Each structure stands twice: as structure tokens, then as C-alpha cells.
Amino acid sequence: MKNITKLIVAGAIFLSASLSFAQNENNPWAVTIGVNAIDLYPVGEPDQGLGEYFDEFFNVDHYNLLAAPSRFEVGYYVGDGIVASGNFSINQIDQVGDTSIDDISYYALGGGLKYNINELWNSQSVFSPYLGVGGSYQWLDDEGFGTFNGTFGFDVLITENIAANVGTTYKHAFEDANPKHWQHTVGLKLLWGATDTDGDGIIDKNDKCPETPGKEEFMGCPDSDDDGIQDSQDDCPYAAGTPENNGCPDTDGDGVLDKDDKCPEVAGKAELMGCPDGDNDGVADGDDECPTVAGLAKFNGCPDTDGDGIQDSEDECPNEAGIAELNGCPRPALPPQEVQAQLNEYARTILFDTGKATIKAESAQTLADITAILNKYPEAKFSIDGHTDSVGSARYNERLSDDRALSVKTYLVENGINEFRLSSQGYGESKPVADNSTAAGRAQNRRVEINLVK
Template identity: 55%
Template structure:
């Protein structure tokens, strides 16, 4: 910006001044206000040397304070001539610039000034109230050609009021540019590192159009969509976040490929060309028994079964019937729950069948005929069912959790109790499925 401002708060001026007493009076030898305002030859007092010095300080919001010292020699007092009189003036005031309002980036800088001072003409001194209009024409950022016209109203004598015109050069200075990039520190977002004006003084080391301070990869050129980082493999994942920066991959896998599409990146997939779950390291689950139920879900992975029974074989009616063919041959000592030795083969055959269905829970039922008391029959049936269960568990190694037993006494006859043949059928042990039994 070309102006005295916060960047260059100080300004000194050097120039010449002209004193004109004529266009401020009402009678001869002074004319009316502004009369013959530009009559340089007849009314202006000028000495051919540097005759005015100023020093100013920017305050803010277009305002600046200025102190001026000037000298001259007076030989024209309006239309009258006079002996050469010495003229000294010391003035102070405040200037307000219109530059920000009319052309912030331009060179034309008009301003108004208000203030006061003290003037000596020969040996007479008097105070003045000052008001003026001036123009700075900024030739560079720091140097301006200045013209100004200021009215000085004298308090002690109407004859001493006058205009002072001046022209010269003004030099603005005082701005700090630590890194020397031409951008003052107060506007430089990177004041200690040389940078570019387009980035408010910050550098762009890799030339990708993103200043280093906002560039996640300041030494490597990259597009804005990746915060200035490159995407070497073109997969839409910036290299710093890409775990496989040289091989195009998927954003969901941090830029790594997944050839079989199973959601496991190839570098961690033990079967990169064959889809499988993460739980099996990217390889498909096996089905060892070929029953259509994967081993991970198959409770009987080495025995073909059904999906409905979690991969285990299901007990059919035929199997239950086979079990009960063996159970019919189980014999007990008379009126007791002890099993006769000749029944052991039948029990072993029952356990072999049960082992084919490792996930099935079987139920051993004990029944009696109607002879004897109900209480005795119920107790005997419970004990005989328990004896069968104990043999299968303790002798044949069936898991105890897979066999339950219960006695029902004479409550569930399958034949008449009036004949010996019927009572023999009712004295029995049966095998059923635990989930199907009725209480």
C-alpha cells in the first residue's frame, strides 16, 4: 500500500513554502477571502531554498499527527511592499487522509488538516489556529510529492492572518520487514521466513500453490484436496495416509489393495486371491465333513450332519427304535435295580449308538407293572433308570450331561396288567430324546 500507515508510521517532509497575506482581508492592501488566491507573482513570498521541514506519526484509522517548522522572508504584504521581514513558524496538528475511502490501492492521497501553532514575523510573535487541504501523490510505497495550502488565523491581529502554501517531498518509513520479503511484519503471516505477497508473506517451498504453513507436505507438491500432499499411486489416498503409497488401493483400507474383495488388505491376507473372513486370516472356512456346515459353525466337524442340528447328525425314529430294541433286553435282579451281567452287551450297543450323536441328550425312562404298591413301583422305576444311566456314564464313558433319567412307576403301561405277558411288557426301560420327553 502506498501511504503513511501502520506499515510505515513515520514520515518526514522537506520542501519550500510561500506566505500570502492578500486573500484573507477585507480592505487594501489585503483583498477579500480567497481573492486572487493563485496570484503568485504579486502576493506570494518565497525564498529559493529549502524552507519547510515536517515530521509526522501515523495514529490510525487515517489520522496522523504532524509537527512542522518553516521559515521565510516577507517583502509583500498584500498589494504593499515592505522591508524584508523574517518569518518563522512552528505548527502542529492532525491530518485526516481520504485515501482509504476513495482509492485504497491508488497513489492519490488527499487530506484535511487541523491544528495550531506560533508564528513570528520579524520580532512579533502570535498564535494561530490552522486549517488546510493537502495532497500526497505517492510515487513509490514510501515517497510522495506533497502540496498543501493552509490558512493560519491569527488571534492577536487581523492583519497577521495569512495562507501558507507548500510543496515538497514526503518520505514514509519505520515499517519492520524482518525477513526482507517486502511485506511488513504486521501484515506478514510468516514474518521470519521470506515468502510471497500472494500468501501474505508465507513461502510455498514446493510451488504447489499452497503456502507451507497450510501444506501438510511442504517439500512435495500436491493438490489442495490432499492438503498439498501427493498421491503417487492415484488411488485417491494421499501418500502420508496411504499404507501402500506405490500400489493403488482402497480408501477403506488406507490405500492398500484387496484383490479378492474380502475386506482384508492383500498384505495381511493369507489367501489374497480367495475371499475369506478376517477370523480365518482372509481364507475361506473349511467344511471337513462336507455336510454344508462350515467347521467354525459345525458342532460335529468330523461327522456329517444337518444345518438344522448345527452340523451334527439328527436322531431319527429308526435310531430311537433301534435303541429301544436293545433296551428291551436289559434285565434286572428281581425286585431290585441291579443290572444282570447278560445285559451289558445290550448297554454297550446302546452307548455305541449314542456316541454317533455327540450333541444329542438322551432320556432313560424306567417303568413297572401294577403289582405292588404305587410308591414302591415309582421308587423302583427311578432306581432302575438311574442304574442304566450310571452304567452308560461310568462304564461306557458317555458324558453325564448327555443322559437324563426318570422313573414313572406303573403310570405309563403299554399293555394290560391283567396278564403275565402284558405285565412283562410293562416292566421295561425305554430310551427317548430329552427334548421330546413329557414330564
């Protein structure tokens, strides 16, 4: 019977399981009651007739087992996977390795810290291995000595507050005269101290939301809007909705949820974030300055009938494409006769340095006015004609008039007029418009003309 019991103990020490459990903040207190077996053989002293470390570790014939409840332990979870514990055990030694000896009583009082290995990967498994360090004081009959202890063990949950405990501890004596030894233990661990932090009637161990009051059907998690969808799965936890909308309401029934609907009480279109568009122009009525007439977004919903980029309300020719500087009306292809006359009136007042083709500074405004007129008729082409009086040789006058016409063309090109719209030529004294025999006539003959090329 004794050997059978030893086999059970040895097998339990290295049991593996697929369950999971851990003493933790939900059950901080634990009391373990069990049996213990003392083995003095595999302690690294072969010259003393004892084995190397772990030599014949599973040889249960070396075990000194006291089958009655002989070990008691109290533990408290201090946090971060660490349990502080104290223990007391008794036994009877009658075997040292293969050698039988007279019975020696064994008493031990110890304590230490244990670390739940599952804490390393934040596992909640009910198979809960641990490592421990600590110390104890032993008495063999009347002789006492201290040891430094290292422990490995595991817990396996049986019921909600009861676990099976299996462990083995190596006890290293501080003095060589005292025996090193192993103590193997098997017992039942009773857990208590479960808390209900949020006071919702579900203990923290079983509460998925332990710090927030919740409902039993949601394992302690809240449903703030009472729509039957717990807050963590509810896209609108504070506004009652429907499951098909993930807990969100759609007050106007337009298929756009209130949380995304800019007009939640008026049915509208999804592309306009739930707002209506009465004229179907793609601009929501609230942003549409012409909500009853289809228009363009860039004009805030107002139309541009002729498509010239000028909205009808600002277009003086709304049915005929035009340009902005003419308030939406088209630019004439050719300048009218009065504009041609205005050009030549300006051109005749262009002043040059005497006997030269350089334009005087006081003619700058005149040339700016000419440039403005030419810009109004971008499709029209013009010739710039230079003329002189009869003073001087005909050859000199022709060259001077040609240079002056070219100077005017160059100025206009440099100020933005396309050079391919302009040509220049000098006619010298060959085309007088007045009598060269008088000073007044000669003044009229010294001129520049800008004429439309037809």
C-alpha cells in the same frame, strides 16, 4: 521568474496522480524540506478589501513565495493512519491581495495531526491524500500571534524512500487584529525507519508475511515443507508434495492424496477413500468381514445368496429365500397334518361360561398358542366351527355354538389375525363325536374346532 515559480506551486497543489504511497508503520519517520507561499487574500473578509473564502484561490499573483528551502517538517506515524508532526517555516511578505507592501518577515512554528484518507478503505495506493488539524504561532517582524490550522495535502512516491509532498493550510487567527491566511507548500519527503519484524531479510513494507519468516521468491512468505509451493497456496504445507496435487503427497500413487487417503500406503479406490476392495463388492477390505467373497454393505461385505435379507452365515437355507423367524428358511404354504391336529387339540380346551359365548380367562394362553400357529402360515385360511351336546333344544344349541365360534374368531382378529383368513359357524348338536347319553360323551361334544379351508 517569480511568476513562473508561483504557477508551478499552484499547479502542484491540485495535482492528481495514478500512483500510491503512504507514511506508515514500515517507514514511520519522515522529514520534509520544501518551499512555502503565503496568501492573505481569500480569507472571508471582503469588507477589509480581502476576498471571500477561496475567492481567487488560484491567483498566484497574491502569493508571497520564498523560493529557497523555507519550510521544514518532521513527522512520526503513530498508527491507524495518523501522523504526528511539527514544522518550522520562514517567508517574506510583500503582497496582500493586489496590494504591495513593504517587506515583512514571517516566521512560523507549528504542529498537529494528519490522517491518511486511504486508511478509510484500506488502500495501499502511492497517491496518498491526507487531512490535518493543528496550530501554530507566527511572527510578522516582531509581532507574534497564534492560529488554529486545517490542512489538506497529498504525497506521491518518487523512489522507495522519497516522496513529493504538496499541501495547503488555512490558518485562522485567534484574534481579529491578526491576519488570517493560507500557507501553500511543496517539498520532498524523506522516509526511513523500515522494519523487518520476522528477520527474514525482507522489510515489512515488501513482505507479504511480515510476521512469519519466509523466502525471497515468495515475497517473504514461508514454504514450510520446501516443496517449492508457498504455504498459503499449499494444501499440505507441512508435507512435501507436487504442484499438480497443490503441494500434497500421494504415497501409494492411487490418485487419492495422503490427506484424504485412509490407506495411504496401500493403493486403493477413490470411492473408498484410497482403501482396497479385493472382492470388488464396494466394501473396503478393512471393513469387510468376508473380504474374499463379494457381499453386501449392510452385512459388512458378506453375501446373502438367496436375497432374503439374511446373510449366508446365519441362513439355514442360504440358497432358498426364507424368513427370519425360520432362520432363513421358507414358511410352508399350508400347515402339515400334525399342526392341524395340534390346533384342534388346543381349540377343544377353550372354556366358555356356562350357557354363554364368553371365553373364560383361563383360556388366554391356549388362544395365544393358537394365534402363534396361525401366524406361521399367513397364506392359509381356517374355519372356526362350534359344537354342543344334545342338552337343550336344537335351535338353542345351534345359536349357542354359532356365538361361541364367533367369539373365538373375534378374539383372534383382535390379536392380529387377518379377519379375511377366518370364518365361523355353529353346528349345534348336529355333529357329535361321542355318545350324548353319557357325561363324558357330552363333554367331548361341547367343543370348538379350527380346520384348514382347502
